[in-house]
Amino acid sequence: MKASDKQAYLEEYELLKKKGKPFFPYAVMKDSVMALVVVGVIIAMSLLLGAEQGPKADPTTTTYVPRPEWYFFFLFELLRVIKPPELVPIATIGIPTICMVLLLLLPFYDKGPERRPERRPLATTAGILTILAMGYLTYAGATSGSPTEIDMKVAPQYKAGAEIVAGSGCLACHKLGENGNNGPGPELTHIGARIPRAAIIRSIEIGPSIMPSFRELPKEKLNELADFLSSLN
Amino acid sequence: MPKLSDLLVPAPLRNTPKPGEAGAPKTPAPQDLKSAPPERPTDLGRTGEKALEAPVEAMAWIDQRMAASGFLTGMLFRKVPKGTNWFYTLGSATLFAFIVQAVTGVFLAMFYTPSTTQAYSSIAHINNDVFLGQFVHGMHKWGASVMVILVFLHMGRTFFFGAYKYPRELNWVIGVVLLILTMTMAFTGYLLPFDQRSYWASIVGININGTGPIVGPYLSDFLRAGPELGATTLSRFYAIHMLLVPGAIIALIGAHLYLVVKLGTTAPPWTKADKPRVATPTSNLDAGVSGNGYRPDGAGPTIAGVQIDGHNGEGAPA
Numbered sequence: 001m002k003a004s005d006k007q008a009y010l011e012e013y014e015l016l017k018k019k020g021k022p023f024f025p026y027a028v029m030k031d032s033v034m035a036l037v038v039v040g041v042i043i044a045m046s047l048l049l050g051a052e053q054g055p056k057a058d059p060t061t062t063t064y065v066p067r068p069e070w071y072f073f074f075l076f077e078l079l080r081v082i083k084p085p086e087l088v089p090i091a092t093i094g095i096p097t098i099c100m101v102l103l104l105l106l107p108f109y110d111k112g113p114e115r116r117p118e119r120r121p122l123a124t125t126a127g128i129l130t131i132l133a134m135g136y137l138t139y140a141g142a143t144s145g146s147p148t149e150i151d152m153k154v155a156p157q158y159k160a161g162a163e164i165v166a167g168s169g170c171l172a173c174h175k176l177g178e179n180g181n182n183g184p185g186p187e188l189t190h191i192g193a194r195i196p197r198a199a200i201i202r203s204i205e206i207g208p209s210i211m212p213s214f215r216e217l218p219k220e221k222l223n224e225l226a227d228f229l230s231s232l233n
Numbered sequence: 234m235p236k237l238s239d240l241l242v243p244a245p246l247r248n249t250p251k252p253g254e255a256g257a258p259k260t261p262a263p264q265d266l267k268s269a270p271p272e273r274p275t276d277l278g279r280t281g282e283k284a285l286e287a288p289v290e291a292m293a294w295i296d297q298r299m300a301a302s303g304f305l306t307g308m309l310f311r312k313v314p315k316g317t318n319w320f321y322t323l324g325s326a327t328l329f330a331f332i333v334q335a336v337t338g339v340f341l342a343m344f345y346t347p348s349t350t351q352a353y354s355s356i357a358h359i360n361n362d363v364f365l366g367q368f369v370h371g372m373h374k375w376g377a378s379v380m381v382i383l384v385f386l387h388m389g390r391t392f393f394f395g396a397y398k399y400p401r402e403l404n405w406v407i408g409v410v411l412l413i414l415t416m417t418m419a420f421t422g423y424l425l426p427f428d429q430r431s432y433w434a435s436i437v438g439i440n441i442n443g444t445g446p447i448v449g450p451y452l453s454d455f456l457r458a459g460p461e462l463g464a465t466t467l468s469r470f471y472a473i474h475m476l477l478v479p480g481a482i483i484a485l486i487g488a489h490l491y492l493v494v495k496l497g498t499t500a501p502p503w504t505k506a507d508k509p510r511v512a513t514p515t516s517n518l519d520a521g522v523s524g525n526g527y528r529p530d531g532a533g534p535t536i537a538g539v540q541i542d543g544h545n546g547e548g549a550p551a
Contacts, residue, residue, distance in 0.1 A: 001399050009399060015506035016314035017497060024309040027317060034322035035329040042333055042379050046371030053360065056353045057432030059461070068434050069423055071381045071416075075441075093445030104409045106392075107402035115395030115502035127392050169433070210440040212433060 005113035059216045067172060073141025074134045079210070080144075080183030081137075088184075088209055099130075144181045152177045154228070161228020164221055168214070176232075185211060193233035201226050308494050316504030320394070323387040324493070328486065330380035334418075335479065337373040345425070347471035349464045352427040377419055384415050396499040404492040407485055414482050421474040424467065435470075436462050 021027075068076050075096060082091035110123055117124045154162045165171065165188075171180030175187045191200065204222065207213030217225070296302045313321075344363055346355040359366040388408065391397055397405035424435040439462065443453030458465035 006399050012506055013314065013497065013500070016316070016500045016504060017312045019315040019506060020312040020317065020500075022310045023313050027313045027321070030319060030322050031325040034319070034326045038326050038329050038379065038383070039333060042330070042372050042376045045375035045379070046368055049371065049375060051360065051367055051371035051374045053353070053356055053426060054428035054430045057349075057427045057429055059432075067430070068438060069378075069419060071378065071419060072438075079441075089444050089446050089449070092441045093449060097445075100409070100413065103412075104406055106409075107397045107399075107405050111398070113398070115398060115499075117393045117395070117502070120395065123395075124393065127389070131389070207440070209444055210437060212436045212440065 001111045001113045074137035077137040077141045158228040158231050161224040164225045191232050192230040197226050197230040200229050314500035316500045320390045327383040327387050330383050333376045337369050340369050347468050356426045407489050411485050414478050417478050421470045424470045
């Protein structure tokens, strides 16, 4: 923005302000109505939806759904979109950090004097695309499959292991046949053919990358789980 | 015409000259309380009227020491530009949602214990035993979602209206920092109820931080405060959620609002100031915008020897 543009804006603004109305009571009235709507919505949500507790946090049992609150779904879903392990840091930190830096520095690279959105096609398009992308990722996160149900034919000796998979929330991040979510974790449908039983146990105990560690799982359950997973080929 | 603030502000609140200054009324100090009547002609019997005066006297006493009435009336009666509409309530709505979070958070803090053994049962106590406990807990929980939505709506309005441009760049930067702090509040608050969902979601969240390049492992170590998510993690999240981030948010909201009052809110980008019919040579400001001092003979009005009708007729910033 050139100095003359700045001057012109300040002059125009001064005129607009002269034509305007005082903050009190006109703007204060609108703000107060809006404040009442906000508190009304919060009260209504509290009364209708409540604040019920889930089961108590327990590192040794793993019946949980490792899912964030809905406003972090877009970050979580980014991990499903970007799959290869070597690209995970880009999805987890890279893209959000770049977006934040771009957002923070916006007024320093978008310095044009134009303010009307229809005359800033680049900025307006980028803004709308960002909203659509975040909206889509949030929707995808909200509608992803239930991680605690498993529906597949399992040989009787592996039944116990399959129940642990269902009960431990593995399917929140892993796909298993028709069940579960495709990502962020790798697909488990043929995991037994891809890696040996010992490596499966090691992964469960260590929790590589963003996966939580399950080393608190009792030895017996761990073995049943590994039996089931290594049978998948 | 008297200033609007002069009409509304009671006389004792207006710029009172300091004692000893020129113009200060020279009132002799009363000898003692009984014999010193008020200077004003008052009917001593009408105590009701005296009672009515008391708040005014108190305000005058405070304002003599704070000298804030000028600033406050200036802030309250400042003009907002033409075209200001409902989109401009999103900022104050966000502030209001924050106030709801702060107030409900204080009441929750009265009953919450940030320890791994007691956190869950203290939330159960709030939900089941405390008067209106679940209601206040629910307001805090859902208020977080409402606040996140309002922050994004407010940012969207600022973005599409081009309101981050000169001279309000700094306020945009402060706003983005407030967005990050709001998301930090959302992340750290999620662990505090200490149920399965919050426990495991926080582990994944911390692990996600850990995959970042260079600083990632340090960040996740800092958040976890130990090899496993446990008691130290909970108290660290509690301190961040209760002390560190709210303090930073309050300070930055103060700076944000200061700049809003200082620079004024924008008008919608489609709103144009009506061009005055006649160029007013009294104001330099009108010259550049109106530019309608145009005369075919080229002899327009001048300000300080500078001809002002040489500007383009469109005047409005392109």
